[in-house]
Amino acid sequence: MSRKVCVIGIGHTDFNSMTPDMQWKEIMYEACQKSYVDAGVDPRKDIDSFITCAEDYWEGFSIFDEFVPDQIGAVLRPCCTVCGDGIYGLGNAYMQIKTGIVDVVAVEAHSKASDMLTYGDIVLFAYDPIFERPISGPVERPNYAGSPSYSKERPKPLVGSTDEKERIHPYFLAGLEMQHYLRKTNTTEEQCASVVVKNKKNAFNNPYADYEAKISVDDVMSSEYLFKPIKRLDISPNVDGAVSFVLADEKTAKNLGVELIYLSGFGWSSETPWLSTRGMDAAYATKAAKMAYKMAGILQPRKEIDIAEVDDRFSYKELQHLEAMGLARPGEAAQMLEEGVLDVKGSFPTNTSGGSLGVGNSLEATGLQKSLEIVTQLRGYAGKRQVPGAEIGIAQAWRGIPSGSGAVAIFKRG
């Protein structure tokens, strides 16, 4: 356990709501090339292992792993896909380096969400086929090859509710969870709306963000209810973009002469997939954070950590995650927000990049986008949104609807 792991390079593309001029390969190439230049390594010689974080249906392939190696420089090298958020990729890279078989590992995650024409139905496809999907809309059950044909006496069965023409949008689950969160913690919808206002404002100072806006709580409150209590502006819109990280063991990092940012702890956890029996308090974030604090030797997270990027794909999620991770007491997060503690100039700056609400929901790249912000802040290159003297930062991401999985990474300036 003596080897320490450092971030030696970061690279990213601009985040855009659509990128019709670029193939998925080309946005990956751009982010990776930048991170390799940043680290000062030649991927064809110096990088020992490559990891991509992706899911088939986000991309439209059966085996996306096939379409990865060329653009990240991994031809005839060890390379693999981790089906998870970018922070899972960082975690696996960390473990690979710890074993000692590799010294330098590249981790890439991206979103080409604009390639998906039926995003809602693709997310719905992640629900359990037996218990959950059938309640979400009509499907005609076709004749199974070779089975007797349907007749009046034996009509064609329909699965799902038949009075609906359209399938339900899978984000309804977030509506249920937000309802639960508001009641449990006495948080108001307006307070959640303030998260949107803060993050979209922060995004103004982030050159790669795509959804920066100057809006008020009223603007959020008057946007239409989509999954009550969730309104249109409570939801982070999808975005295209890619992020790449290069990690290395401490010795290699020192030899390269780069500024040392340690990946000092990470954790990840999954809850049961059963929506009906799973708690709605983001226990995955609690467990993942505990594991990460332990690894990083952090005893008082709220005091020791200077800056946080937590998953805010829905406005209430930022507050819920802060509480779940022990960075705020239950019910306290909204108050912290109102007191300005979570602002860039506050005592616990959260989502200074603009988060997913300001940058956009970059699917599996969410965790890497958040880690990117932390590393940028720790290096002191965050420009107008720079938090002075940040030493320790935490990034957290959730795998999105309908999962109960998430990961946490803690970075420390060397």
Add this chain to the structure above:
Amino acid sequence: MTEKKEQKESYPKYAPGTHVHDKDIYERKITYTWWEPEVQYSWSLGPAMSRFLQELKAGKIIGIKCNRCRRVIVPPRMFCEYCYGPTSDWVYLKDTGTVETFSLSYLDADARRIEEPILIGVISIDGASPKHGFMHYFGEMKPEELKIGMKVKAVWKPENEREGSITDIKYFKPFRGGEE
């Protein structure tokens, strides 16, 4: 726990699971649920493939050159995967090539049986670096004529039917030098 070793047991000790035959499904002896996902994509092509498909529409095959390793690459791409740098010069290639490998398929894309075999293979394109080419159909030949190493030439769709797709080439036919 270590006492297990004394009597050498055979692993796996048992094989859990319940076999279901197609018949059980046809006769509705087992229940199943059904879902047809509405899954649609429109992939952006990017600069390299856009140009490649446009040139196909114009009846030409184009490749791209990497100025570091000097490969002439087809299908073209914006970066060379070996040198990990951008590619540089566009190069028009011939519409003739060599059969690298082939198959006679009696299956369609859903694994259903078909009577007449589909002739399919990889053609390395003349003008590109060795072994650089793409997959396509063969036509105007009997299955038994198809051989690895034979020369072939593209048969194009009429100009007004081309739409900027790999299928703008109908298939490759046998090619004897000097023919036009």
Add this chain to the structure above:
Amino acid sequence: MKDVAVIGAGMTLFRRRLKETGKELSFLAAKMALEEAGIQKSDLDMVVMGSAPDAFDGIHMKGENLIDGAAAAGKPYVRVFNGGGTGVFAPIAGWWHVASGVADIVMVVCEEKMGSCYPHPQTAFRHIWDPIIDRPLNPNLIWLFAMEMNRYMTVYNIKKEDIARVAVKNKRNAVGHPCAQLADPNITIDDVLNSEVMAWPVQRLDVSPPSDGASALIYCSKDKVHQFTDDPIWVDGVGWGIDSTMWTNRDLCFPRYVATAAKMAYKMAGITNPPKDIDFAEPYDPFDYKELHHMEGLLLCKKGEAPILTREGVTQRDGDLPICPSGGLLGVGNPIAATMGQKVCEVYWQLAGKAGKRQIPGDPRVGVGQAWGDIMQMATVIVLRR
């Protein structure tokens, strides 16, 4: 690096269709592995899932759906995936969980439910092709193998009957395997050569079947292994590697990516002369020629020599270099990722002397498992040693 030992394994029945759902299959395999190791779910620190395309099971992010079946609810859990290579890659990922010192006891579960895909698992394979230049040609996955097999046969001048010997050997080897889908004690070379032509030169009996199934494996770190066994089976080497996506830009006659992965694993395991240092191997054999191709890639023989070794009986279970003693994918079945059952669990059982009727004579000490995946580009290799 911490030493990592295998302490338990399990696999379900492999069949074209099983009644159990993916979760249930994962549970059955996991339960067997826990039983063999003599531990409970609560003893596991972490779980790694291996599963191939989501399109088979018909569930997006299917790793998330399988969490409870894989005994991972409330635990750190990650799914890794690289096509057909997953069956050996998931155990490699499990290995680095333990070898890094992050966890002590880790279970790897691999699951595949191909029977769910309608009208045929092949339909899911349509989407493995490049959407721009390949999919408009409406391809079938078998084409790919047929083209590679044809190239291999032509370049090295190999006869079809020498390739068919592999199918015969593996389907006969599978006779002692309780999970086997296509074991056949009486199959002959003529049966293979006379079977239906699917995509020449691939015939029906050259191919492994699509299957449902699951398998599981439990690792323990050196610090704790004395609690479970006095004679541990160690993971000695791991390697993985990927070749370019552009498969039409390279010669298909030799799988150079397998050689890359094998060299990585051999270097770690201190293997300098593979044919001599390795006692037996489980190369990936979804098609009969693939076993030969992969033997060459694993540097167990020279290029084009594998068919000769097979003809001479060297690769039989009682030969000098037994290959696929489990019966492989051709005999036991091919639920893509769950083939960890043949490629890694079997190597463990053979080394532990627990393979019963399938046991290789002569006290094997070093075994190699290999899988291959993606569009003829991914190789994963693991070396186990007693």
